[in-house]
Amino acid sequence: MTVNGGPHLERCILVTGGAGYIGTHTSLQLLLDGYKVVILDNLANSSEEGLRRVVDLAGKQGEKLVFYKADLCDKDAIEAVFDKHRFDAVIHFAGLKAVGESCAKPLPYYINNILGTLNLLDVMNVYNCKKLVFSSSATVYGQPESVPVTEESRLFVLNPYGRTKLQVEEMMRDITAADPDWRCIVLRYFNPVGAHPSGRLGEDPQGFPNNLMPFVQQVAVGRRKELTVFGTDYNTKDGTGVRDYIHVQDLATGHSAALHKLFTTPDIGCTAYNLGTGKGTSVLEIVAAFEKAAGLKIPLRIAGRRPGDCSVVYTATEKARKELGWKAQNGIDEMCRDQWKWASNNPDGYRSSQEKSPANDSKPLANGNHEAVLNTDTAT
Numbered sequence: 001m002t003v004n005g006g007p008h009l010e011r012c013i014l015v016t017g018g019a020g021y022i023g024t025h026t027s028l029q030l031l032l033d034g035y036k037v038v039i040l041d042n043l044a045n046s047s048e049e050g051l052r053r054v055v056d057l058a059g060k061q062g063e064k065l066v067f068y069k070a071d072l073c074d075k076d077a078i079e080a081v082f083d084k085h086r087f088d089a090v091i092h093f094a095g096l097k098a099v100g101e102s103c104a105k106p107l108p109y110y111i112n113n114i115l116g117t118l119n120l121l122d123v124m125n126v127y128n129c130k131k132l133v134f135s136s137s138a139t140v141y142g143q144p145e146s147v148p149v150t151e152e153s154r155l156f157v158l159n160p161y162g163r164t165k166l167q168v169e170e171m172m173r174d175i176t177a178a179d180p181d182w183r184c185i186v187l188r189y190f191n192p193v194g195a196h197p198s199g200r201l202g203e204d205p206q207g208f209p210n211n212l213m214p215f216v217q218q219v220a221v222g223r224r225k226e227l228t229v230f231g232t233d234y235n236t237k238d239g240t241g242v243r244d245y246i247h248v249q250d251l252a253t254g255h256s257a258a259l260h261k262l263f264t265t266p267d268i269g270c271t272a273y274n275l276g277t278g279k280g281t282s283v284l285e286i287v288a289a290f291e292k293a294a295g296l297k298i299p300l301r302i303a304g305r306r307p308g309d310c311s312v313v314y315t316a317t318e319k320a321r322k323e324l325g326w327k328a329q330n331g332i333d334e335m336c337r338d339q340w341k342w343a344s345n346n347p348d349g350y351r352s353s354q355e356k357s358p359a360n361d362s363k364p365l366a367n368g369n370h371e372a373v374l375n376t377d378t379a380t
Contacts, residue, residue: 012036012085013259014129016072016120017093019046021203022135022192022251024054026091028201029252030259031058031065038085040078041094042071045206049350053200072116078123089131089262090124091255092117095164098210099139102161113164121175130182131262132172133255138190138244138274138315140166143308147280148316151188151272158308169272176270183265185258186272190315194247194335195342202342203248204349212283213245216290217339219298221347227298229283231305236312240283244276244314247330247338251275257326276315277328286332293336294344 018027018039023046030037031054039051048067055062066085070077072094095113096102102109124130139162140155157163172184193213195202209215218224232239254275261268281289287298321327 010034010036011088011263012038014038014040014081014085014087014090015093016040016090017046017095017135018091019043019048019051019067020093021046022248023093024050024201025196025248025252026093026255027065028054028057028196029249029256030091031061033256034061035259036064036066038066038068038081038087040068040070040072040081043069045096047204047350050201050204057196057198057200072120073111075119075123078119079126082123082127082129087124087127087129089133089259090120090129091133091135091259092120093135095135097137097161099159099161100210102164103159106160109160109164113161114167117168117171121171125175130179132182132184133258133262134168134172134184134186136165136169136186136188136272137162138188138276138313140169140188141313143310144313147312148278148314149274150316151274151319169270173270180267180269182270183262183268184270185262185268186270187254187258188272188274189251189254190244190246190274190276190313192248192251193245193339194249194330195338196249197338197341199338199341199345202339202346202349204346204351212243212286213290213335213339216287216298217343220290220294220296220340221343223347225299226301227287228301228303229287230303231309232302233305234311236282238282238284241309242280242282242312242314244279245281245286245332245335246276246328247335249338250277250328250330253329254320254324254326257320257324261324271323273320273324274315274317275320275326275328276317277331278315278317279331280312280314281332286336289332289336290340293333293340 013035015027017023019041027037068081096109141149141153142156142158157166169186176182176184205214219227236242
C-alpha cells in the first residue's frame, strides 16, 4: 500500500469533524490510501448518511472506518476514544465555520473552536499522539494587501471565526516551539466547492448557506428563486468579485499529502500551506460554468457590495507543490460538473436520499449503538 508514492504501515488516523463536507471526502481518501480512520463528530452540521456513503464508496476498505458521536467540548469523551485506539496522527476539522454567524454569536465560536481544540491537544499530549493536520482558512489573511496570497502574507483577521482559526494556529506554533516531538501542519484553504464524482457525497449545509456555490446549487434545484450577486462594480474583468475555488477532492488529496509530510519530516515544527488552484474565478464565471454543467439558467438579482468583501483573492501554490508534492487537478468545469451531479441526485441534501444500497440497509445509527454498516460506537 502506498501514499503519495511512499510505503507505510497501516496507520490509524483520528479525523475530528469527519462527517462534514470536507471531512467525508478526506476520510474516504484516507481509506482508499490504506489508512484506518476513526471519525469523531457531534453531527451538529453533518449527517450519518454521509458516513454510510463513505463506507459504501470505500468498498472493502470501508471496514476500517469507526465512528464516534462525541463533542470536543466534552474532554472525557475524547479520552474515551483515545483509550480505545492508538492514533498515529489527527486531522482536525471540527468547529463552527460561518463568518456572519460568528459576528452575531461569537461566544459559541470561541467555546467550540478554541476550547474544543484545547481539549483535543491536551488529550493528544497525554496519549503521546503529537502529529496534527489542522483545517485552517484563508480567512486568516483578512483583506490581502496583494495577490497572489502566499504563506508569508500578513495575517490579519476581521471576524471572530477567523480569529479562532488564527488563535489555534498560534497555539500550535507555541506547542511545537516548546516540544520538538510535536509536528503540525496548518492547511489554509480558499473556497472549497464541488462534490465526489459519484454524486453521492457533497456539501449539505444545515440552514442558510454561507458560500456562493450552495446558493447556486439551491437555485438550480428550485429551492431558491434567484441568486443575489453582491457587487458588479469591482475592478475585475466582469465587475464581480474574484476568488480561488478549489475542488473538495483536491482538498482531500491535499490532506493525505500533508499526513505523508508529517510522517516523513521530523523537524517540520508547525508549517502552513495554502491550498488553492492559483487562479481567480469571478462570480459570473462560476454562474456561467454551472449553467453549462446543468443545462439551465440561474436567475440573478444584482445588489450592492457587502461591507468587507474583497475584490480579488487567490493564492500562490508553489510551496504546497514543492514541499507536499501536491497540486490541484480540477478546474471550474469539473467543480461545477460534480456539484451539479450531487445537487441533481440530492436536491435536499442527504435528507432527500431514497437510495436502497448496502450502506442504507441497516438500522439508524442513533447513539452509535450497533455496528451493522459503520463500525460505530459512542465515546462514553
